[in-house]
Amino acid sequence: MTTGTAAAPLLEIADLAVGFTTRAGHLRAVDGVSLTVADGEIVGIVGESGSGKSVASLAVMGLIDTAGTVTATRLRFAGQDLLTLGARARRRLAGAEIAMIFQEPMTSLNPCFTVGFQLKESLRVHQRLRGRALTAAAVALLDQVGIPDPAARLEAFPHQMSGGMCQRVMIAIALAGNPRLLIADEPTTALDVTIQKQILDLLVALQRARGMALILITHDMGVVAETCDRVVVMYAGQVVEQRPARALFARPRHPYTAALLDALPERALGRRRLPTIPGVVPGIGDRPDGCLFHPRCARAQDVCRTDRPALAPDGAGWVRCPLPLGDPA
Amino acid sequence: MLRYLITRVGLVVPSFFGLTLLTFAMIRLIPGDPVEVLAGERGMSPERHAEMMARLGLDQPVLTQYATYLGNLLSGDFGISIVTRTSVLEEFLTLFPATIELSVAAITIAVAIGLPAGILAAVRRRSVLDHGVMAVSLTGYSMPIFWWGLILILVFSVELGLTPVSGRISAFFWVEPVTGFLLIDSLLSDEAGAFGSALHHLVLPSIVLSTLPLAVIARMTRSAMLEVLGEDYIRTARAKGLGAGRVIGLHALRNALIPVVTVIGLQMGVLLAGAILTETIFAWPGIGKWLVESIHRRDYPALQGGILLVASTVIMINLMVDLLYGLLNPRIRHQR
Numbered sequence: 001m002t003t004g005t006a007a008a009p010l011l012e013i014a015d016l017a018v019g020f021t022t023r024a025g026h027l028r029a030v031d032g033v034s035l036t037v038a039d040g041e042i043v044g045i046v047g048e049s050g051s052g053k054s055v056a057s058l059a060v061m062g063l064i065d066t067a068g069t070v071t072a073t074r075l076r077f078a079g080q081d082l083l084t085l086g087a088r089a090r091r092r093l094a095g096a097e098i099a100m101i102f103q104e105p106m107t108s109l110n111p112c113f114t115v116g117f118q119l120k121e122s123l124r125v126h127q128r129l130r131g132r133a134l135t136a137a138a139v140a141l142l143d144q145v146g147i148p149d150p151a152a153r154l155e156a157f158p159h160q161m162s163g164g165m166c167q168r169v170m171i172a173i174a175l176a177g178n179p180r181l182l183i184a185d186e187p188t189t190a191l192d193v194t195i196q197k198q199i200l201d202l203l204v205a206l207q208r209a210r211g212m213a214l215i216l217i218t219h220d221m222g223v224v225a226e227t228c229d230r231v232v233v234m235y236a237g238q239v240v241e242q243r244p245a246r247a248l249f250a251r252p253r254h255p256y257t258a259a260l261l262d263a264l265p266e267r268a269l270g271r272r273r274l275p276t277i278p279g280v281v282p283g284i285g286d287r288p289d290g291c292l293f294h295p296r297c298a299r300a301q302d303v304c305r306t307d308r309p310a311l312a313p314d315g316a317g318w319v320r321c322p323l324p325l326g327d328p329a
Numbered sequence: 330m331l332r333y334l335i336t337r338v339g340l341v342v343p344s345f346f347g348l349t350l351l352t353f354a355m356i357r358l359i360p361g362d363p364v365e366v367l368a369g370e371r372g373m374s375p376e377r378h379a380e381m382m383a384r385l386g387l388d389q390p391v392l393t394q395y396a397t398y399l400g401n402l403l404s405g406d407f408g409i410s411i412v413t414r415t416s417v418l419e420e421f422l423t424l425f426p427a428t429i430e431l432s433v434a435a436i437t438i439a440v441a442i443g444l445p446a447g448i449l450a451a452v453r454r455r456s457v458l459d460h461g462v463m464a465v466s467l468t469g470y471s472m473p474i475f476w477w478g479l480i481l482i483l484v485f486s487v488e489l490g491l492t493p494v495s496g497r498i499s500a501f502f503w504v505e506p507v508t509g510f511l512l513i514d515s516l517l518s519d520e521a522g523a524f525g526s527a528l529h530h531l532v533l534p535s536i537v538l539s540t541l542p543l544a545v546i547a548r549m550t551r552s553a554m555l556e557v558l559g560e561d562y563i564r565t566a567r568a569k570g571l572g573a574g575r576v577i578g579l580h581a582l583r584n585a586l587i588p589v590v591t592v593i594g595l596q597m598g599v600l601l602a603g604a605i606l607t608e609t610i611f612a613w614p615g616i617g618k619w620l621v622e623s624i625h626r627r628d629y630p631a632l633q634g635g636i637l638l639v640a641s642t643v644i645m646i647n648l649m650v651d652l653l654y655g656l657l658n659p660r661i662r663h664q665r
Binding site for chain 2: 061063091092093094095096099100102104107108109110111112113121122125126157159160170173176177
């Protein structure tokens with residue numbers, strides 16, 4: 001598998017920031033997100049709720065509404081500069097080359113239209129299919145995502161299906177434009193545990209079969225360990241660490257990554273209590289000085305309280321910590 | 330959908346029954362009786378009064394009167410007007426098209442302006458346009474209709490001479506009543522210019538009558554759209570790469586229309602029953618004006634029948650709105 005540092009990455013993000021102007025002032029939900037995704041790679045983005053994972057991916061999709069401002073030193077997809085691309089061209093990219101699925105499959109589908117209508121709509125726009133070819137393509141897609149009796153399901157409304165089935169339909173819609181990159185934003189969080197595994201397996205199988213890149217946003221380290229080539233750890237709107245999955249799980253360098261891994265139940269066998277990280281992610285309006293993680297970090301020194309660390313190259317990856325754990329790998 | 334349908338239709342029967350009771354009782358609560366009004370200022374001897382009351386059946390105990398009234402209703406007899414001595418149903422059917430014509434024109438204006446205004450306000454939330462639309466609609470909502478009508482007559486009819494002051498059509502035309510709807514009848518007749526005159530007479534009253542529903546529809550559309558625009562499936566629609574027109578005009582509007590259609594239907598009912606002020610101001614020969622006159626004359630049968638017929642129409646419209654709501658909402662349509 002590629003590591004993302006290959007010659008021409010599919011997606012390149014450098015210093016992405018997303019701010020919202022509110023009555024309380026200008027608030028930055030995402031600040032300093034840098035990452036690359038290569039063709040055919042699975043990248044996991046992990047972090048607690050409120051760490052800016054979803055906002056960052058919505059910014060890539062161009063779905064931040066007018067209340068938000070998106071800035072970056074670099075935001076490129078397949079050689080195109082997304083920052084200078086016109087609205088129309090950007091829209092043509094979204095849904096086709098880059099597709100996205102969301103956390104709540106039941107509410108992500110329009111309750112007033114049939115599954116077939118919503119799927120065919122994407123096929124019409126992105127593949128210019130009409131008539132019988134359109135229906136055939138829709139049935140084929142539903143079949144690909146493992147929906148039984150796909151032809152009959154075209155007539156179904158979202159409320160007539162389970163959450164897992166709705167997520168499969170969402171995946172089918174996302175695939176309608178033959179995307180080179182699929183962003184899955186917590187695709188299994190709202191589903192039953194047994195269904196979660198099925199959906200993850202489906203995503204990985206589709207990724208392999210189609211050779212598309214996959215960004216898997218999750219707060220579940222277990223999911224990341226099972227599926228991802230490379231991991232990006234986010235905290236309070238920033239990327240704090242990124243490296244190949246194996247290296248990250250073996251030797252985490254950022255104290256936050258280490259704490260997340262320690263909190264995995266399967267790693268805490270034999271201990272009386274599951275370790276947790278004290279405190280909560282700082283809110284969008286009350287970010288601390290210095291390192292954003294220092295109030296919750298057991299290793300924090302004076303330098304952590306005063307200086308905001310930068311994301312620095314570190315072995316096969318990057319880390320945002322002046323005092324990383326262990327040796328670079 | 331079948332159970333939904335049966336429930337809705339089932340509700341109509343008790344509503345109708347309650348309505349007969351209400352109209353019957355309330356009219357009798359008004360002081361005075363029809364015979365007194367007929368006698369006028371000259372007065373009448375108590376013997377003559379009693380005789381007249383007996384002839385109209387008003388000397389019977391109230392419950393007996395009600396039973397007779399209900400019995401007649403069930404055989405389709407709405408009674409005879411005390412004053413005009415003609416069938417209440419016939420009179421109603423002659424006048425009702427005028428009211429329908431006015432109401433339909435008003436609701437058309439209200440929807441044609443209110444719906445797009447509400448959508449625009451929601452899409453451009455917190456913009457000058459949004460605040461403007463909301464301010465205007467709040468003004469419209471709180472406008473006393475009689476005052477508003479008079480102001481418009483003063484400006485457009487009296488000062489500018491753009492529109493007629495009152496009536497449905499110029500006195501120079503005689504149009505044979507076929508459907509009762511002047512816009513249609515004037516087209517059917519050979520009178521040149523009759524249609525234009527009818528339309529000309531319709532403009533101002535329908536604008537006045539549309540003011541309130543327009544405000545209600547604009548506000549309702551805005552809030553429904555705002556709610557829908559924040560839904561996950563709108564984000565999905567945008568993520569699919571659809572244009573703003575399709576996202577707003579199809580994905581959002583289709584969902585927002587469910588409550589809006591309900592409001593439009595209810596407003597149509599309000600218009601049919603509530604055109605009284607507008608009809609009075611513009612001397613529009615419809616049901617509203619007729620009912621007001623019947624109240625003054627204590628014309629019990631006309632009032633009872635008239636109110637019942639108007640209310641039944643409103644009930645039927647509400648029933649249709651309920652059914653339409655079920656049709657528009659797939660989640661109800663598929664209920665068993």
